[in-house]
Amino acid sequence: MHKMLNIFAGTMLIGLGSFPALAQDTTQENQMNFFVTSVGSGDGANLGGLAGADRHCQALAQAAEAGGKTWRAYLSASAADGQAAVNARDRIGQGPWYNHGGRTVAKNLSELHGDTLVDAQNGNIINLFTAVTETGERVNGVGAQPNKHDILTGSQLDGRAYTDGEDHTCSNWTNNDEGSAQVGHHDRTSPGNISWNSSHPSRGCSQENLQSSGGDGLFYCFAID
Numbered sequence: 001m002h003k004m005l006n007i008f009a010g011t012m013l014i015g016l017g018s019f020p021a022l023a024q025d026t027t028q029e030n031q032m033n034f035f036v037t038s039v040g041s042g043d044g045a046n047l048g049g050l051a052g053a054d055r056h057c058q059a060l061a062q063a064a065e066a067g068g069k070t071w072r073a074y075l076s077a078s079a080a081d082g083q084a085a086v087n088a089r090d091r092i093g094q095g096p097w098y099n100h101g102g103r104t105v106a107k108n109l110s111e112l113h114g115d116t117l118v119d120a121q122n123g124n125i126i127n128l129f130t131a132v133t134e135t136g137e138r139v140n141g142v143g144a145q146p147n148k149h150d151i152l153t154g155s156q157l158d159g160r161a162y163t164d165g166e167d168h169t170c171s172n173w174t175n176n177d178e179g180s181a182q183v184g185h186h187d188r189t190s191p192g193n194i195s196w197n198s199s200h201p202s203r204g205c206s207q208e209n210l211q212s213s214g215g216d217g218l219f220y221c222f223a224i225d
């Protein structure tokens with residue numbers, strides 16, 4: 001009988017010893033530095049430029065009690081009006097990045113974008129279950145109504161701006177009419193090119209155009225500190 005009690009007590013101590021790991025997960029959740037916006041600007045791809053998109057990230061993070069960091073939108077911008085192009089990958093820090101639940105979605109820029117063969121094989125884990133909003137809610141993907149898996153990026157697969165002279169950013173995120181923006185798929189479940197950051201161009205820049213192809217004007221936000 002005493003032997004059985006000792007075994008039971010030992011088992012309890014092992015169980016109690018697991019609590020620090022749970023505390024660590026909670027700490028990681030508090031350190032969220034990546035999310036998909038729960039809502040867009042409501043004005044299609046007119047986000048008020050990169051600055052307006054950054055403010056949107058910051059405001060959503062603030063409302064989710066994660067506003068103590070500097071948030072940036074994962075968006076590229078084309079060279080225009082004497083200003084150099086801006087690469088989305090250059091705006092978001094160095095990683096690692098954690099979602100609302102404390103799960104690591106990528107360790108660094110190279111893994112995020114698959115810069116090397118090894119990093120491409122390992123890959124990031126941005127998908128339907130990890131690319132959640134600032135409050136931890138899942139974003140509708142293929143099969144859900146309405147589908148919202150088109151995520152605005154304006155970027156190539158490597159996270160850099162296009163240099164072909166075409167509009168891939170809805171006039172650098174100031175246009176809600178004609179034009180186009182490159183989008184990625186946060187759920188990565190559709191056939192063909194299923195990149196998280198560069199899958200296809202949108203049908204236009206208005207809210208209606210974005211919604212017609214499976215989007216809602218959402219974009220990725222990363223904290224740089």
